[in-house]
Amino acid sequence: MAIKFGLTNRGYIAPTFAEWLDDIEDDFRSRFGDDIVITSNSNFGILARIFAWRLTEISQQMEYVYNSGFYSTAMDSALDRLGSNIGIFRKVARPAHTDIKIQTDGEYLVQAGEQFETDDGIVFDLTQDVVTTQDKDGNWFGTGPLESEETGAMNNVEANTIVNLSDPDENVLAVTNPEKVSDGQDDEDDETFRQRLIMENSAKPGPTENGIKSALYNLVGVRDVSIVPNDTDHVDMYGNLPESVHIYILGGNKQDIADTLVNRLPAGCVLNGSQVVDTVDVSGNKKTIKFDFATDKPIFVKVNVRTNDAWNVDSGATDIKQQVAQFISRLEMGQTVFLTKLYPIVYDINGVEEATVEIGTSKDNLSGNDVPIDLFEAPSCDVANIEVVVDG
Incomplete structure (x- = not known):
C-alpha cells in the first residue's frame, strides 16, 4: 500500500475511511487488473469497504493511544493516568458544607440527621447534634455543621438562603446559613483537569504567583484564582496596603485555603482581605x-433558533445548553462575556439554520449586549439558566 499512516516525523497520521478505500481499490486494480468490477455491490467492492472500515478503526485506535501520552490530547482515563504520574488527581463531585444557625424557643436539642433546605428545595443534613444556649439578650441560639444531601456545585447557595426546616418543629423559631456555601463540587471535566495539569507542570506549587495559583487550583471546590499585587509605597485604588498582595479565590473551603497559603507564600508577605483565618x-x-x-456572577442566556432537517429534536436544545454553559463557566475572573463568541457555539450544533442570542445577569434582564464582569467576579452559567426556543 502506498498510503502513509502511523508515526511520521511530523506526528501521527490516521487516514480517513475514504483514503483507506481509495488505497485498497488501487491495490486491488494493481493485483487483479484494471477491468475488475469494484462498485459498492460487487465482491471486490464489498471486500474493499470491509478492509477500509477495519483499517480506519485500527488506525484511529492507534492514534488515540499515541495522543494519550500528552497532556494536550489525552482524554478520560488516559488523562487521569498522566495526572497520577505527577501526583495530581481529577476532582470528583463532592457535597457542600456550611454552618446553620438555629434559633429555638428555650433550650433545645436538634439532633444530627435533621434536614434543612432552601426555598428551591436544595437539602442539607445536620451532621452533629446542636444544643441551643442563651445569649445576653435572652435568645436561644445554636450553630451546627451541614452537608448537602447531593453532590455538585449547585449546592453552593448564597448566605441566608437555607431558611427552612424540612420537618417543621414548633420549638425551632428560625434557621439560616450566615455565610455563602462554596465547597460543593462537580466532577471535573477533561479540559479543566488538563489546564490544571499543564499549570502544575509549568509552575510547581511554591512562592511564585503561578506556583501559588497551582497549589490553590488543586484544592476541592476552587474554580478560579486571581492574585493582585500592590508594588507601590501607598494604598492602591482597591484599598490594598503598600507592598502587599490580595488574593481572590472562587470556591473552596477557607480553612483549606489558609492551610495551603501559609506554606506557599514567601516570607514577609503582607496580605489583604476580609477573610481572616488562623492556621499553623x-x-x-x-x-x-x-x-x-471572589463573587460568582451567574449569567442567563436565551437562544432562539430556526432549524432544518438535520436538527435533532431529542438532543439539539440540550446540546446548545451544555455547550454554552460550559463555555461561559470556563471564562476567567474578570473576563467579559462577549455575545459574539456564543454564536459560533450555537451554529456548531447540527440543524441550526438561524439563531439569535440574548444574555444578561438575570432571566428578566436579557439583551443583545456583552456582559461586563468586574475584576473580582467570575462568570458562571448553569444549564438551568439557559432557555432555547425552537422554531422549526
Whole structure:
C-alpha cells in the first residue's frame, strides 16, 4: 500500500475511511487488473469497504493511544493516568458544607440527621447534634455543621438562603446559613483537569504567583484564582496596603485555603482581605492568613433558533445548553462575556439554520449586549439558566 499512516516525523497520521478505500481499490486494480468490477455491490467492492472500515478503526485506535501520552490530547482515563504520574488527581463531585444557625424557643436539642433546605428545595443534613444556649439578650441560639444531601456545585447557595426546616418543629423559631456555601463540587471535566495539569507542570506549587495559583487550583471546590499585587509605597485604588498582595479565590473551603497559603507564600508577605483565618505553618507557628472570596456572577442566556432537517429534536436544545454553559463557566475572573463568541457555539450544533442570542445577569434582564464582569467576579452559567426556543 502506498498510503502513509502511523508515526511520521511530523506526528501521527490516521487516514480517513475514504483514503483507506481509495488505497485498497488501487491495490486491488494493481493485483487483479484494471477491468475488475469494484462498485459498492460487487465482491471486490464489498471486500474493499470491509478492509477500509477495519483499517480506519485500527488506525484511529492507534492514534488515540499515541495522543494519550500528552497532556494536550489525552482524554478520560488516559488523562487521569498522566495526572497520577505527577501526583495530581481529577476532582470528583463532592457535597457542600456550611454552618446553620438555629434559633429555638428555650433550650433545645436538634439532633444530627435533621434536614434543612432552601426555598428551591436544595437539602442539607445536620451532621452533629446542636444544643441551643442563651445569649445576653435572652435568645436561644445554636450553630451546627451541614452537608448537602447531593453532590455538585449547585449546592453552593448564597448566605441566608437555607431558611427552612424540612420537618417543621414548633420549638425551632428560625434557621439560616450566615455565610455563602462554596465547597460543593462537580466532577471535573477533561479540559479543566488538563489546564490544571499543564499549570502544575509549568509552575510547581511554591512562592511564585503561578506556583501559588497551582497549589490553590488543586484544592476541592476552587474554580478560579486571581492574585493582585500592590508594588507601590501607598494604598492602591482597591484599598490594598503598600507592598502587599490580595488574593481572590472562587470556591473552596477557607480553612483549606489558609492551610495551603501559609506554606506557599514567601516570607514577609503582607496580605489583604476580609477573610481572616488562623492556621499553623510547618514549623508549628500560628499564622493569620487574609484573602477574599471572589463573587460568582451567574449569567442567563436565551437562544432562539430556526432549524432544518438535520436538527435533532431529542438532543439539539440540550446540546446548545451544555455547550454554552460550559463555555461561559470556563471564562476567567474578570473576563467579559462577549455575545459574539456564543454564536459560533450555537451554529456548531447540527440543524441550526438561524439563531439569535440574548444574555444578561438575570432571566428578566436579557439583551443583545456583552456582559461586563468586574475584576473580582467570575462568570458562571448553569444549564438551568439557559432557555432555547425552537422554531422549526
